[in-house]
Amino acid sequence: MELLVKNTLSYLKVIIFMKFISHYPTFLLLIFIGCTGVNKSTDEETELLSCPGTIIEIDTSRGDCSVTLNYNNEVTITENSLNRIITSNNIPNHDVGIFGNVSGAINPNSISPQNGNYSISLNPIKNSESITLEDNGPNYSFGILLNGIELDPIAAEPWPHTGRPGSFPDNVNWDWNLEASMVDIGLDCNNAHVQPTGKYHYHGIPKLYLETLVTNENQMLLVGYAADGFPIYYRYGYSDAEDINSEIIDLTTSYRLKSGDRPGDGEIAPCGEYSGVYTNDYEFVDDLGDLDSCNGRTGITPEYPDGTYYYIISNNWPSIPRCLMGTPSNDFKIGG
Helix, strand or coil, X not given: CHHHHHHHHHHHHHHHHHHHHHHCHHHHHHHHHHHHHHHHHHXXXXXXXXXXXXXCXXXXXXXXXXXXXXXXXXXXEEECCCEEEEEECCCCCCXXXXXCCCCCCCECCCCCCCCEEEXXXXXXXXXXXXXXXXXXXXXXXXXXXXXXXXXXXXXXXXXXXXXXXXXCCCCCEEEEEECHHHCCCCCECCCEEECCCCCEEECCCCHHHHHCCCCXXXXXXXXXXXXXXXXXXXXXXXXXXXXCCCCEEECCCCEEECCCECCCCCCCCCCCECCCXXXXXXXXXXXXXXXXXXXXXXXXXXXXXXXXXXXXXXXXXXXXXXXXCCCCCHHHXXXX
């Protein structure tokens, strides 16, 4: 009997509530909106309290490549008994974004011809340990493509993201450097921009340059040389590194985004969830993919049938490798 009364009362309450909302639907809507707003505000406040520092959001927007330069691309590649010698005016052979002191510019520096001279080893030797491109700031550019444009993936954007090179604050933390391809540093569709000297350079995958090459997914594509002299290929390689007759595959990196939150306090280092906006948001996992920590491997290629160590520009992070397995030429030294 008691159960019946309770069920009957519950039924009557439902009927009364249904009649109420049929007459006052707006009131019910306001209730739901109000509750949602309160929860959202609470979540945002909790995030701010747990991470009081500046949180940098991902920005992968790129400027349109709508400008055809008035300069011609000039590059020569020669060899002597010891070195491969590349001379370049560092003018790309494709359209670029809007640069310079003009309306709509994504970077205030104008592109101008350079006198690039690079001498790299013709017979590089793989070392037991790698050399990183960044050492309390950009240390080396990674290499140069066959069109004479440098690959320079490291940005000078350390925590706490104030000041410029030469005037960074005392608490600068290079362990947390912004990832050039994940923030707005004025890159065009080729993931490139211009230094104050007028030098155009790539920070990521050079989209239009790759489109100028005759390529398909059934061949390895040589696109340049690293600062240590080892060759650079784009994406593809043999499934069996030692078998030129094996299937061509899209080689995978051995890096992944870290899970969880950064260990920083928002003052001496960034906090917040690992998002990929910092280089240190990624971690190397041995044998996760086909490539090593420098995004390379040893194997046979069409240009090196006896085998060589080579690097890969990959579609996934890090895209351009962040370290070198050989000894780099000082011609790629940044600031040197």
